[in-house]
Amino acid sequence: xxxxxxxEPRLEQDAAYRYEYLVEFIGFTNxxxxxxxxxxxxxxxxxxxxxxxxxxxxxxxxxxRRHFVPRQHGFEGTTPQNMASLTADDEQIKFRKDHLRRxxxxxxxxxxxxxxxxxxxxxGKIHTPKAGNKEIDVPLVQMNALMGVIADELFKAVLMLxxxxxxxxxxxLAFNKLLWLQNDFINRHYSAKQS
Numbered sequence: 001x002x003x004x005x006x007x008e009p010r011l012e013q014d015a016a017y018r019y020e021y022l023v024e025f026i027g028f029t030n031x032x033x034x035x036x037x038x039x040x041x042x043x044x045x046x047x048x049x050x051x052x053x054x055x056x057x058x059x060x061x062x063x064x065r066r067h068f069v070p071r072q073h074g075f076e077g078t079t080p081q082n083m084a085s086l087t088a089d090d091e092q093i094k095f096r097k098d099h100l101r102r103x104x105x106x107x108x109x110x111x112x113x114x115x116x117x118x119x120x121x122x123x124g125k126i127h128t129p130k131a132g133n134k135e136i137d138v139p140l141v142q143m144n145a146l147m148g149v150i151a152d153e154l155f156k157a158v159l160m161l162x163x164x165x166x167x168x169x170x171x172x173l174a175f176n177k178l179l180w181l182q183n184d185f186i187n188r189h190y191s192a193k194q195s
Contacts, residue, residue, distance in 0.1 A: 018188070019117030022181055032174035033112045039158065039171045040108040046157045047104045051097050053153045054146070059088055064142050070135040072096060073126065107178060117185075124186035140190040147186065151179050 011018045022028075058064045068086055071079050077091035087093070103123065110116055125131040127138040158171050 012188070012191075015121040015185070016114045016117045018184075019114070019120070019181070022184055023112070026177050026180060028112070028174075028177040028181065031170070032177055035167070035170045035174040036108060036178065039161065039163075042161045043108055043157060044105070046160075047101055050104060050150075050153050050157060051100045054100060054149055055088060055093065055097055057149045058146065059086070059093075063139075064145065067136060067138050067142070068093060068096065072136070073131070107182075112178075120182050120185040121188070123182065124189045127186070128189045130189060140187065143186050143190075144183070147179060147183050151176075154179075 006021055007017070011021060059068070062083065065086060066083050068090075069080055069083055072092055072095060075092050075095045077095070079092055080086040080090055106116075106119060110119070122131070124143075127136065127143055129135075129137050154175055155172060158168065158175065161168070161171075163171060
């Protein structure tokens, strides 16, 4: 089998090229996109539950909770005075929950193309000082923890949809690949910090 050449420096500079490489290497196919899109109608009603379960976990640890005290990029309302005063009903938490809700809606329903590559990249970048509020610098370990919770909640939701076994497996495998794509687009913004 011939060996395909990959321009490795370009992987670090060009999000669309990186996305195309990862999609091909991981094997995220049109069938995977179809599996996700066809599950979307049944998953959309459980998005609020996915968001609440994720935020319940995020707010239950000081290492993740502390990142919701500084003003979030684009938020205009009242911010909590400190971590102790932060509640799940704060305006800023509702603002962040809405972002996660929109994230799920985007990955469930949008095409997997160059725009998706840019979106996944922006999701990774916004959690660092490279974008948004320069005071918000979520450590990579917390981002990995977040992705683990999202994967767990999403997989549980898929398992509750009542799909026949073959469709269930296809859908879970498709989401697994998609979350690995997202995980890479998070990790790429931390690579300079790791040295």
